[in-house]
Each structure stands twice: as structure tokens, then as C-alpha cells.
Amino acid sequence: MIEENLKQKIHDKFVAAKKNGHLKVTHAESKKLKDPQTTTQYWVTFAPSLALKPDANKNSDSKAEDPFTNPDKELVVTEDLNGDGEYKLLLNKFPVVPEHSLLVTSEFKDQRSALTPSDLMTAYNVLCSLQGDKDDDVTCERYLVFYNCGPHSGSSQDHKHLQIMQMPEKFIPFQDVLCNGKDHFLPTFNAEPLQDDKVSFAHFVLPLPESSDQVDEDLLAMCYVSLMQRALTFFQDWTNESPELTKSYNVLLTKKWICVVPRSHAKSGPPLMLNINSTGYCGMILVKDREKLENLTEDPHLVDKSLLQCGFPNTAGQKPTEYHY
Template sequence: MGNNNLDLWSKISATTIQALEEKALKPIETQYEFLKENNIDFIIRILDNIQRKEQAKKKQKKHQKEASYNPFLPYEDKLYVDDLGDSHVCILNKYNVVNNHVLIITREFEPQENLLTLKDLESFWQVLRQVSGLGFYNAGPLAGASQPHKHLQVIPFPLAPNSQGFPIENIVLKYRSKLSDHQIITLDELPYVQAIAFHNLLGKSSLECAKIIEEIYQKMLDYLAIENDGKTSRGNYNLLVTKQWMMMIPRRQPKAQSISINSLGFAGALLVKNQEQLDIIKEYKPLHILKQVGIEQ
């Protein structure tokens, strides 16, 4: 274990400041605007300068042809935040849109299609319990995973200035008083297949939280009939986790109308490369794009 994990948020902040100074972090500059649909204030971010990430991706693809290139093995020292037990490490997301966005990566290579284990979720929870934000997992390439090495992510609130929490939460929280803990349902307001459940983890250790989350996670896989053999999932999906609830969304394809969607899209935050893509979202509307990459219900 690294230094005392009680102060993980301070470490994330300090590492971010230093990595920015040393130019190890390459933040992606964006403009943003809100687009309201069905009482959801979607955050649409427009990239100011996509070239840097595109160039990095080209370089990475070139690397990937050289046997099995993996940016997490080894990870960059300047992005390292802390050890999470003996199996996972917390590092900064190099190409971040929001500061203090972290990745929870397995020390040894594991494929991103593998099901989440108790150790994954315990490491995840060590971070999530100390960060006021959203945890997520892009399970497989159809779900927007850009790296094949297993990694979970935590991004702090707000996802954009002048916003609170994240957009989809308005709809989800309406069900808090109607559902008992761990009860899984599908929300009719959303045009794509998904499952949500609430949990109460106050005062519990990371391991206790992980056990509860793992149980709901396994039930959601069954509920949504996501095909898996107990270790690897054939079906791709997105998973959103907060301190109060979690949601799983099965995926059919990685993009619609040229727009790539990962878990953050289902949280209500979409990223577009240019004005043309922004116009596409305005024409088709966010929920229609999400329905196209998910499964229509």
C-alpha cells in the first residue's frame, strides 16, 4: 500500500498540479454548452484542439503495431497517484477534459472485457469514497473503451462549470423514495435498455462496499442478459457508479452519426470533435444518439 490512503483526494490534487507543471498531463481544451431534452440538461463539450489527442492516438497505433504496446505497462511515473492494495494503481488520466480525472488500473495486464472482480471494486471504492464524483467502466470496445488493459475511472464533479452533479441524475434520483435498496429496475423515461439500483454504503469499509456493489453488479448482468462465462463478458456495456446508485447499459456499437459514446455519454455528458458533430447532436437529439449505440427499449 502507498502512503495513508485516507488522504487520497489531496494526493490526486497535488499530483495533478505537479503533472500540469511538468507537462506530463495533456488536458484537452473544450468549449461546452447545454442542450435540454426530456428535462435533462445534457452537457455537450466541443473540442478546441483535437489534434493533440489525434496525434497521440496515431503514435499509439504505430506503437500497437510494435507487438503489444500498452500505455499502462509501465505507466508514466509523473501520472502516478497511489497504490490501491497490491493489485491496482491509481494514476491520472493523461488526456483529461476535467482535472483530477483518475484511472484505477490493474498492475498486471487483464483484458477490459473481463468481468469486474471484488478486488477491482474494492480499489474502485477506495477512490470513489474520497472523491465527490462519478465512477465508471467502459466494458469493451463497443462501450467506448480506448485501451484493452482493464481500467476503471473516477471523474470529479462538476462535469462542467455552472452545473451540479451530472445531467442524468435528475431522472434517477426521482426513484430514490420508490425503490428499496438493491432493487433493480429499468427507467421508462430513457429510450434505451438500462438497469438501475440504489445502495446505502454509509459508514462501510471499502471491502464491505465492494461486496455490496459486486452483488448488484452480478444481478444487473443477469437482469440485462449480458452474456458472460463468469470471467469474461461477450456483451459490451457501460457501468456508472455513484455513492448512492449504479446503472448498467448494454451496448450495440461504439458510435452513432460519427459521434463516439462512452459511459460519460450515458451520464449526460457528450463530447464532439467539431461544429459539424455539434449540429448533428442538435438535429438528432442526445437521447436518440444514445438509443442508437445502446439497445432500443
């Protein structure tokens, strides 16, 4: 069972690590934009100093060193999150968002592996511990758990980890709008997962029960598997066209919903050339140079185009047989 004071422990550890120089918060400026074509909100963060940071995917030594096996003790919130020896919780060493945390498997497991029921339940319990029952008011503190799986997902470390981050205040991801007023359900042939037909990229969303008492491992696992069944069909469909395409996807989890996004590329094409991970697919975009920021400010719909370049076309309104292999 996750301890009730987890939020305070993260805060205290973050303050101490920042003060002692064990982590460095990236200076950033953020602004809210709205896509006039899709009405989607975007939270665009400008962090020019990240342009100087080495790309872990391009670092030939990145696979040799696992930062999660023997992490800096000053960044360890807890060595045993559940009391079962399965997970530890660490602070991100170079956060853009304060108190950005990492849910890491204690033993090495591959980042390309599927999430387990225990992974999902632990992540959900962390959300409950951090957020409590205050998940209806956009002014309250809300948290996002995300998992970048596979080489095209935006992942930079091979050791399996989920990430936990506070969402911007008063920011409404399109999944919130999509799930508004909808009860929890599991997909059937006649009831597909939710997709927003206004955005161009494929994504699969299920609302979760309002009460955390109704959420357990089985429910989360069934949600995840049903969404993955839809997402993985894209890699079957595209096999002939792109035989080199490796299965990659993003998982996003809040107390309100779970979302899976199949991925085709980690980086978008011109004009933005953005590195995009899970957070991009709920509208949170990170840019490192001012020209791209200006381009986005002038034309917010470029975000939607970039997300499609890194994903697959939206299948909203189609039956499974129309887009499944």
C-alpha cells in the same frame, strides 16, 4: 485501506505534471442542454483539438504498447492504492476534465473481463475518499467511476482500468432523478432494476445505501451481478439477428447508484457519428467539431437517438421473461 489524503495527492500530482509538461489538458468549452422530449439534462463538451488526436482503436501498434505497465512516473499518483499490490492510480495523460484518474490493475488483466468484488469496492472507496459524505447537494464536488468493457463500449486500452472523473457542478444525470427518494434494493422477479421510461435506450440502475457504512464488497457484487444478468440477455436475444455482436457494456458508479448499460456499437450513426463511452450514458457528451455542436444545440434529442444507436431498446415496464432469452 485507501489513504485519507488521496484527493490532495491527486491534485498535487496533477499540478506538477501539468506544469512540467507530462500531461496536457485538452482545451474545451461546455454547455448544459435539456432534451425537450425526455427532460434529460446533457452536458455537452466541445473539444476541437481532439479531432487531431489519433484514434487508439485504429492504431495498429496500440495493442503492442501497454501504457499502464510502465507508466510515466510523473503520472503515478500511487503504485499501491490499497496496500495489497493489486491496483495503482494514474493520471490521464490527455484529460478533458482536470484530475481525471485511472484505477489500473497492477498486473495485466483484460479490459473485457468482468469487474470483481475487489474492483468494485476499491472504486467505491476511492469515491468516498474523494467525496466524503457530501453527496446530497448538487453544488458539491461529485465523482463518477466508469468502466468501458468490450469492443463496443468506447474502450481504447486492453489493460483493465476504471476511470474516475469529477462530475460537472450542478449537473444532474437522469440516474439521480430515477433514484431520488428510493431506498436501496436488490432486484427480484417482482422488482426489476430501475429504468427511465422516457429515454429510448436500455439501462439498469440500482440505488445504493445512503450510508457508506452499509456498503461492502458483497453488496456491490450482488448489485453488479444482478444488473449484468439483465444486460447480458440482450446479447442472447440478438444472437440470431447479429451473430457477430460481442458482449460490451458500460458500468457507471457514484455514491448514490450503480448503472449498467448494454452496448451494440462504439460509434453512433448519422447525423452525429459520435464516439460514445460510459459518460454518454449519464448525459455527458463530447463533440469534436462545431457542426455537431450546432446540431445538438438545435436539437438536443439527437443525443437520445445516438445513445439508442449505440445501445439497445429500453425495456422499462417489461418483466424479465418478456425480454430475456
